[in-house]
Amino acid sequence: MKKQIVEILRKNQLSITDGRKKILELFLESDSALAHHDIEEKIQEKFDRVTVYRTLQAFMDKGIIHTIPTADNSIKYALCKDDCEQGHHHDDHIHFVCKQCGQTICLDEVHVPSVRLPQGYHADQVEVVVSGLCKECN
């Protein structure tokens, strides 16, 4: 695990720091997406709030994590499983938000459906967020 973490950081040309290792570990351990707030809560050692922001930004830039849109002003972040790179994400899976337990989950095996847009529109990216009851809560 520790090995894998350093591996990922190195592969992405990020210097290996305690904060980055810890936050990346959090993502690797978690099976649901994390908001900035969740990260600050879950980290026992305290890293400055600003560091967490900057780390998330760095991970985003490198294509290590991706965002999941929400309607409550609390962007969620999750590991990219696919081959995302520096500046280009290719996460084409859908996301699930459980109304019971509140967890946000990447359903990597469910690909985003293709949507037919009206004449003139050009789609770059399709985000699908399904809410309801998850496997556990159902």
Place this chain on the structure above:
Amino acid sequence: MKKQIVEILRKNQLSITDGRKKILELFLESDSALAHHDIEEKIQEKFDRVTVYRTLQAFMDKGIIHTIPTADNSIKYALCKDDCEQGHHHDDHIHFVCKQCGQTICLDEVHVPSVRLPQGYHADQVEVVVSGLCKECN
């Protein structure tokens, strides 16, 4: 128009106040979704920030407007065209965000596709947000 505004408020059992009339007018006039911030900008008369929050909340509760999730912490709001009521929204259309002009648009004529979830999951609601180039910017 003025007539329609009062009509909508009355139908939803909201008392007719200047703030609500003005904000509802804004939504009726706009062809793109509005964030809280946009509303404060567009209103010339100044209503207190808190009033705007409370108005949006009231409109949401009544099913007059619906939210559109974003990945940048700026929830967008738009009029419900369908038959949304007190507590139950039935907006099953997709949303489009233009990367050029930044506008968020309800594509009322494009229904959300059905997604097949893994065993055990139960979907209540499907949100689809497509981003790319809009009709105008393409």
Place this chain on the structure above:
DNA sequence: AAAAAAATGCAACTTTGTTGCAAAGATACC
């Protein structure tokens, strides 16, 4: 027109996010 009910504005506060800069830490090179 008066009474009752509801919405507003204000103040005070909390939470969230941003920026510049000095200190600390990581990497590269010898």
Place this chain on the structure above:
DNA sequence: GGTATCTTTGCAACAAAGTTGCATTTTTTT
């Protein structure tokens, strides 16, 4: 390993966004 260089961190100070209680104003009801 030891040192120079480059990067990251924490802190402070700030800005923006969101919440709550309460007195005043406005709207609705009678």
